[in-house]
Amino acid sequence: MNVKKIAVIGAGLMGSGISYVSAWSDYDVTMVDINDEAIGKGMERLRSYVESGVKRSKLSDSEAEDLLGRVKTTTSVDDAVSNVDLVIEAVYEDMDVKKDLFKRMDAAATPRTILASNTSSLSISELGKVTERPDKVVGMHYFSPVPAMKLLEIIIGEQTSEDTIIAAIVVGENQGKTTVKAKDSPGFIVNRIRAKMGRECILTYERGIATLREIDTALKEQYGVPMGPFELSDFVGLDVSLGTSSTLYRELGDCFQPPETLKRLVEAGTLGRKSGSGFYEYGEDKESVLEEPKGVDPEWLTLRIILPYLREAMIEVEEGIATKEDINKAMILGTNYKEGPFDTIERLGLDMIREELKKLHSEFGDCYSLPKMLQ
């Protein structure tokens, strides 16, 4: 399938970014939303990406004009999908909303059209089942902000065909993305591993092992993460973190249970930077939540926190979700970590990881048990 025309459904944060990278890579794009106001906002965001491209000399004035000329808009899903090769859906993260849309798109699109979803957590196989073309349904999971983030997870449903996977990879690579393949499963590659790391940070704090600031500083300095986990959570929004953890808890069980501190903060409306406070306060004194440091060794603390994250990466390989190579690529590009989990595993050595995990297992139970790779 040679994709030339793309329809993007939803002109929000993700849809406008996907429309921009598609038009940037010469595809004809039709961007759809429910009303003119939503389309106006989406076009405004898309234009701001174009302007920033021109300012950074990535686009000339005439290229910018051509790019904008390749983007059409409409409020009619039926019209938008009736004559395109690929549809990328980026509406609200709600299974019922997405299922209705997939049924409708299936009825209006030509039989050759591929239907992709940018869902962060919902099942691609389930979406495929509401259509007459489950072989042509695939996940294309972009990361935010779409123009800047290089990673694209290609999510393979139970019935997704090889041709569909290849077509999605080719489009992603033309859009300047590095693609990785993941089996349809809760949280795919990055969000599942990242949720495990975030949970471990909060549990380490709740267990009184280290303060928020000590954990953030240790991970930034020792592991090269660009933002500490609590800083990142405050930036993204604690409600968003709780939403992802709750989905993973429902699908994968107790080892993903959202920690009490996260639930309590969200219930109190303490959602991070957007509400003025989250794990930290964001008044004039940015660090007004000052706690007495526990004085833990940062190297020990970092190892303590990343062990469950490395364990999760090994479990993803065992469950056939992705290869080691793709997990490494995905974690580096999707989170800006300086190395992938299997690079860390190689650096630290399996023996050392096995011994340290055994200690955590005996202290904290089965969520720290040895994955098969270490047995």
Ligand SMILES: NC(=O)c1ccc[n+]([C@@H]2O[C@H](COP(=O)([O-])OP(=O)(O)OC[C@H]3O[C@@H](n4cnc5c(N)ncnc54)[C@H](O)[C@@H]3O)[C@@H](O)[C@H]2O)c1
């Ligand atoms: N925000 C992120 O960081 C991120 C990252 C990866 C994936 N995602 C996923 O991408 C999807 C969109 O997220 P977002 O952050 O862009 O949301 P958003 O709220 O910014 O945008 C959603 C848009 O979809 C429109 N919409 C809703 N129903 C529609 C319909 N039936 N037809 C046409 N348009 C419709 C809304 O009006 C809105 O403009 C979700 O599935 C989300 O989980 C989000």
